[in-house]
Amino acid sequence: MDKLLLALNLVRIISVLCCFSAAAYTPEDNYLISCGSSAGTMVGQRFFVADDDSGSVTLTSPHSTAVRASPGSVPVSDAAALYQTARVFAAPSSYSFKIGRPGRHFLRLHFFPFVSQSHNLAATSFKVSTQDAVLIDSFTPAKNDMSEPVRDEFLLDVARDTLVVTFVPLAGDLAFVNAVEVVSVPDDLMAGPARTSLGQQLIPAFLPLQMAYRVNVGGPAVAAHNDTLWREWTNDMSYLASSSADIVTRELAYNGSLDHLAGEATRDDAPDVVYASARQLVMSTMVGQMTWQFDVDKRPASYLIRFHWCDIVSRAPHLLSIDVYVGSHTVVTRLDLSTIGGNGTLAVPYFMDFILDSSDPSGKISIYVGSSWSMKGNRSAFPGPILNGIEIMKMHFSSGSVVVVEPTAGSKKQNLAIVLGSICGAFAVVSIAFALVIFLRKKEDKLLPSPSQSPSSTPWMPLLSRFSLRSRGPGASEAGSSSFAVDKDTPGAIPIAGSSSPSYRFPLAMIQEATDNFDERLVIGAGGFGKVYRAVLPDGTKVAAKRASPESRQGAREFRAEVELLSGLRHRHLVSLVGYCDDGGEMVLLYEHMEHGSLRSRLYGGGAATALSWAQRLEACAGAARGLLYLHTALAKPVIHRDVKSSNILLDGGLAGRVADFGLSRAGPEPELDETHVSTAVKGSFGYVDPEYARTRKLTAKSDVYSLGVVLLEALCGRPAVDPRLPKPMVNLVEWALHWQGRGELDKVVDRRIAAAVRPQALAKYGETAARCLAERGADRPAMEDVVWSLQFVMRLQDDSGLDFSDVNSLNFVRELTPPSDPRRHEDEAGGEEEGATATDGEYTDVSMRGVFWQMVNVGGR
Template identity: 65%
Template sequence: MTKMIKLRSALGVLEILSVLCISLAAAAAYTPVDNYLISCGSSVDTPVGRRLFVADDSGTVVLTSPGSAAVKASPSAVFGFDDADAAMYQSARVFTAPSSYSFRIRDPGRHFVRLHFFPFVYRGYDLATASFKVSTQDAVLIDGFAPAARSNVTPVCEEFLLHVARDTLVVTFVPLAGRLAFVNAVEVVSVPDNLVGTAASSQSMSNSIGQQLNPAVMPLQTVYRVNVGGLTVAADNDTLWREWTSDQPFLVGPAVTQDVAYSRTLNYLPGQATVEDAPAIVYATGRELIIMSNLTDDGMKQMAWQLDVERSASYLIRFHFCDIVSNVPGLLHMNAYVDSSNAFQELDLSAIGHGKLAFPYYTDFVLATSAPSGKLAVYVGSSSRNITTPAAILNGLEIMRILTTAGSVVVIDPTAPGPKKKNLAVVLGSVFGSFAFVSIAAALVIAMRKKEEKKELPTPTTSQPSTAWMPLLGRISFRSPGPSAVGSGSTSFTIDTNTPGGASATPSMATSSSQSYRFPFAALQDATSNFDEGLVIGEGGFGKVYAGVLQDDTKVAVKRANPESRQGAREFRTEIEMLSGLRHRHLVSLIGYCDEHEEMILLYEYMEHGSLRSHLYGGRAATALSWAQRLEACVGAARGLLYLHTATAKPVIHRDVKSSNILLDDGLTAKVADFGLSKAGPDIDETHVSTAVKGSFGYVDPEYVRTRKLTAKSDVYSFGVVLLEALCARPVVDPRLPKPMVNLVEWGLHWQGRDGLEKIIDRSIAGTVRPAALMKYGETVVRCLADRGADRPAMEDVVWSLQFVTRLQEVDGLDVSDVSSLNMVHQLTPPSHARQRSAGESETGRGDVDEEDSVADDYADASMRGIFWQMVNVHGR
C-alpha cells in the first residue's frame, strides 16, 4: 500500500515544470522601494543568483567601523557550496569594536532584514570564535550569536521582519566578552505593509509574563518557512526573496500522507493571499492526509510535524492552504492544533472562497508561550467524525518568533553620507579653493609664530612629547642611568621641583599629588619585563593591563593601548584630564602616563583584589565576597560616583559604570576606575548634554539611548544594574539562561515587583541577608532603574540609602520605619572635622592633604538636604 501511495504521489515532470513556470512568472511582480543588498568585506560587486550584492564601501550604505577588517575565505572553505552560496559567503566584514551599517529608508513600513553568516579562518581572524550582538535603534535582533556553539559550521541566514518608521535604519554589531563580530552579507528590503496583520486570528494577546503580543506591530524573526509537500524553493523563485525548505525533516507520526501538485492556474481572490504572501509553487503543492480503512490509531487521523524552537518564547504560526485536492466544494473540513492549543476548527476553505476551489489562503495563530521542552508540534487533520475524502491538506507553514522585548539596544552613530555625484565637481572645486586659502594662511601663521618663539622662548630642557595636546609637560627631566640604576637599560628621571607637588625624585610621589606625570617608555618596559604576557591582569576595550613594579618597588597597574582597539587618543586624553584634576579615596589614582614611540600607556595604583565582577562570578569562587563586603563595596563605589557628580562646577559623568570597573584594593576598599568614556555634564542652567551613546551593553541608560541626552542620572541607572549584580552574582546578560532570565534587569525587576527578590539572591549569601535590609536594597535598585531619569534618585540619595541598608543589616531588630531615629541617622552624616576641613581648604586653597583627612571619605558623600528629605519622606523611598 505504501508503494502505491508513493507512486501515486510522485510529481510528474510536466507538473513540476508547470508549477515552476507559474512561480517564475510571479517572482518579478513586486519591486521594493528599498532594496539594499550588501556584500560585506568585498571590494567588488557580487552577483548572487539573479541579484547583485554591492560592496559595503561603495557608498550605497554608510559603514561606521572604528575597528573593522575585510576578510576573504580560501577557496577550500567554500568548496562544495553552490555558486550562489560561494559568492555570498566568500567575504566578510570583521568588527573588533561596536560598528554599524546605516541605510536610508525611503519607504517607511515593513522591511525584511537578512543577516548572512559563515565562519571561516583568515590569517589572525577565526570567525568561529565570534560572539556578538546585533541591534537596530528599536530592537535587539541577535543577542549572543556564537557560531562555535553550532553543531556544524554551515552558512546561516537570520531573517527579521521589522516595522521601520525612521528615515534611517542603523544595524549595529557589538562584539561580546572581548571577542569579535562579523557578517558576510546584509539585506534590507521593503515589503508590503499588509504582509503581517491582516488575518483576524493574529490578534493581540498576552504571554505567560503578561506582555501584549500583537504581531502586526512587533519585530518578528523567521524560524521556519516550509513548503509542505513540495520541493525546496530558492530565493530567486520568491517575489520577496524568501527561501522555503521541504517539510520531510519535520514530518512525524503514523499518519499516511501523500505529496500532491496542481498544474492549472490558481484562483487568486480579492482580499485573500497573494503572490507576496507565498510563491505560487507553495500553493500549487501540498501534503494530503490519506484516511485508511479500519483506523484504530487516532494518530493516523492527523498529519503531524515537530520542530525545534526556543523554550518559553512566543511565536506567530502561519498556515498556508489551497484546496487543490477537492473536486466539489464543501468536502474539506479541517482542525489544527499547535502543541495543546486549538489553532482553528471546522475550517471550510470553500465557504471562505464562496464556492471557489484552488485559491490561496492563509490564517495566523499566535502561540503565547512555547513548551519548556523546546519542541513545537503542529497537527492538521479532518474535523469530521465520519471521515471523508479528501480528509486534510496543508500547503505551507511559517513559524516566526515574536521578539517580545527590545532589550538594551546599542546604536553606533553613522557618519553623514557623502555628496551626490552630480555635485561632485562643484564640491571638489570649493574644497580645493578653501584648502589653498587655508594652507596659505596657516603657513603665514606658523612662520610668524616660529619667529616669535625664537626671540622669546628659552631652549627646552625636557624631553619633547610625541603629541601636542598632552597636559603637564615640561615637569619631568630625563637623564641617562647612573651606576646605581636598577635594571639594564632602564631610564631614571626626576620630577621638576618647580611644579606643584614635584619635590621628589621618585615617581611614586605622584600618588600623593593630584597631578599625573609622564613616564619614559623604557621605565615601563623594565617595570613589566617588557610587557610580559604572564603579567597580564586584565584586558578591556582600550587594551591589556599589566602588573608592574617601578624601580622604588611601587606596584602599579600598566594599561597599554592596543593599536587595533576601538578606544584611542580621545579616551587616553580624557582619562588623563579627568584623573589629573580629581582625587578621592574611592577613585583609582592615576600615577602617570607615557606617549613615547606612538604608545599610549596609563599607570594606576595597583588594586590587589581586582574587579568586583571577578569576585561575584568571574572565576574567583574561592574569594567570593560576603554580603557585608558586597554592601561595603557598593557604598564605596557610590561615594566615588557622588564625588564625580558634585566635586566640580560641572558634574563628571562616568558613562561606563559596571562591576568590572569597580576595583578592590588590598583592604577590599572599592574604587571606581576607567574614565576613558567620561564626559563633563551640563552647566548649572542646563538639564543634559546631547552626545552619542557610549557605554557597555546591559548597563546603558535606556533613556540615554532613546534621546541621546546624557545626565548624571545615566550613571545612577548603570549603578542600579551593578547593585543587582552584587545581589545575584550573575552576568547582566546571559543568553545561556531561559528567556525570562536572560536580562538581569528585567528578571530582577520582575521579582522585586512580586516582593520575591529573595528568590534570586546568590545562594552563597542568601542566608545572611536580613529581610529589612533586602527590602530597602530592592527599593533602591528599583528607583535607580526607573525608565525616566527624572524618577531616579541623585547619587547622594543612593549613598544614603545604601548606608541605611548597611545599618539595617548590622543592627538586629532594626526596621525600615526606624529611619527617623536620630540615634542611627547621625552616624550617616559627615563628621565635624570634614566640614571644618572643607572650610579651611576654601580659605587656604590647599590641594594636597593626607589620606585620613580626605573629603573623599565623608564630606563628599552626603548632602544634608538629601538626608533631611529622606528622614521626612520615609514612604517616598
C-alpha cells in the same frame, strides 16, 4: 561590446518581469548584487548584477579586490555561480542602496570562504553594520563549519532614503562578501500583535530581526524561487526530538484548496506548500508531545517565534485542539483552528507570533506541541495536534560600535573645494598653534622642567608637561589607600611632579614591553577613550593600561582630567592611578588591575565567570556609592563623576566595587559662593544621563545619584539599562522597573538567578532607594550619603540574623538616627590638623565633609 551589454540588460529585464509576474508581491526595492563579478549572474529566475555596475548602488571600496574561486573549490548547487566570486576588503568599506520605499526590508548577505590564487577567505574576521545597528559582530569562517555557503538574513526597518551596509575587517584581517540582497517586504508582514513570555500582547518593535530558522514542518524544503519573498525553508526532521519510543508522528500532504481569509495569513507570509503540509502527532494511549529543539546563542537574547497552522486534518469543525509551549512558557492552549474564520471554516492559513523574552543559557529553544484532548478517555476520536511551519528570528541588537562608511558624492569641483578648504583650515590651525607655543614658551620658559625629566611631546597634547598636578594637601594620610604600590626604584618610572600619591610617568618602551607591544590578545576592555590592555610591569605588578585611540572622540582633555584628578585622590573604592605615559605620540593611563572585571560583565556580560550573588551585588553597589560620596565631599568643591555606569564600576580581588574612568569628571559648584550647579555641555552614557541635566545642562552631584540609581536597577534585574532587543515596554530599564516598583511588584523583575535569595524587606528598601535616586527632579533625590546609609541598611535587612523592621518605606528612618561623635572631629576642632587638609585616609573615607557618619552597620569586606 554595446550589443553584449544591451543583450545582458534585456535578459535581466525579461527575467525580472517573469519572476514578478508569478509573484503576489512586487517589491519597490529589489537589489540583487553579485559581489566581485564583472558580469551579471543568473540564479534560478533572478538576475544578480555586478557590484561595479552603475545604478542606485554605490560601492565604496578604497582597498577592495574582486577575487574568483579556484576551480572545484565551490560546492555544486543551484546557486553555485553566486559563490564563484567575492569582494574582499582590506579596510572598512560599504555598499550604499537608494531606498524608494521606507519600511521593512530583507537584507541577505551571502558568504562562502573559498580559496583563490591570492586569498584564503577562511582566514578572515570582520563585522557588518548599517547606520543603526551592528548586524554581525564577529564573522570568522575558520571558527565555523563553512563547508556550505551561508546566507545571513536580516529583516530591517529602514527609515532613511539610503541604506549603507559597511564591512569592517577586524584585527588586521580581511572582510569579504559574495552577494548582497536588499528587498522591500509588505507592510503587514510584521504588523500583528505577539504574545510574550511575560503574558503581554505587543507589536514587535522595529528593530533588526535576524533569521535563525525557517522550517517547513512535515513538508519538503522550499527553494527561494518558490517563495514570493525569495525565502528558503528547510525540512524539520533534523530538529525533531525523539523523546520517547511511544511518541509517533507522521507527515501530511494536502491536495485540496486553501481558504485564504481576509486579514489572515497570505502567500507572502508563507507559501502554500508550507500550509498544505504538516507534521501530526499520532494519538495513542500515552500522553505525549511533539518536540523540536533548536540551537541558539548561549547568551540570553529575545526571539520572535512565528507558528504557522492550517487545519488540513479535521473532517468537521471543533475537533482539533492544540497546546503549544516554548520551554517552560505557555504559548497557547486549546487552540481551535476552525474558529479563526468565525464560521467553522477549515484549511485556513493562519499564523501566531510569540516573543521569548530571554532564551535559556543552555543555548536551546525547545518547542512542544500536544493535544488538549490528551487527558480525555477516547483520544482516537479526535485528530492529533499538528504544526505546519516555524520561523525563529532573533530580536537582534549588538552593543558594539556602529561603523558607517558613507558613499562619496559630488563632482570633482566639489571634491577639489573640500580638499582646498581642508588645506587652508589645517594651515590656519597650525599657524595659530605655532603662535601659541611661541607665546607660552616666552612666558613660561623659566617654569619648564629640565630636559632630563621633560616628557616627550605628543600630537594630541604638546603642552602636557606644563600642567601642574593637584597635591593632596599636607597631613593627608596614606594609611587607608590602596595596598597597590609601584617600586620607586622601577627603572624609568618618574614620580609625577607635585603629587605625593604613588603615581609615576613611564617611558613608552616600558609600556610596550608590559603589553607585548599592545598585543590584541591582552585586550580586556574598550571604551570611548580606547582599548584597555592587561599588562605586567618589570617588577611583576599587574596593571591595566588604557591606551588612547586616535579615532576616539575623547583625547587630551580627558587624559589630562584623569591624571590630575586621580593623582590627587586616594580611596579604597576608587581605582587608583599607577601612572601615565605620553611618549611617542601615545597617551596611556596605568591603573590598578581589577581581576574580576566590571560589574556589568559579571551581571550580563556573557562571559564564563560565575554570576554575582545578591549579597555580592549589594556590596559592589555600596562600594561604588562610598567611592562617589568621597568624590562629592573630600574636596572643597565636589567632584562630579558624570559617567557612572556598571561598566565603570570595577571589582577587585574581594569583589568590592570601585569607581573607575574619570575622563568626563569635573569640579562641581562652589559651596562658599552659594552656587547650586555648574553649567556645562551634556556628557555621559545613554541610559544613565540625568534627564534634568540633559534638559537644563545644569550639572550637580545629584546627577551622579541618578546614574547610580540606574546601576542599582541593573544589579537587581541583571540586564542592561537600555536593551533594544526587548519588547518596547521593556527597552528602558528605568521605565520598566519603576512601573513594577510603583505597583509594589518589583519582585517580578528581579534577576531569576538571585530571586530566591532576596528577602522581601530588603527588596522593598532597595526598590525605594533606587526609585528616589531616579526622581525626575534633582532636588527630590537623596544625597549620596543617604544612599550609602540606605544600602548599608538594605544589607542589614538582608542578613538572616539582622534587622526585621516592618517600616522600611522611607530613607527618613535612617536619617533620624543620631550618629555618635567622632573623636577625630574633636581633634580638628581643637586644631589638631592644619586648615584645608583633605580627608584621604582610608579609614576616613565614609566621613562626609558636611557631617560625620555613624557606622550603624558592620558590613563584611569593607
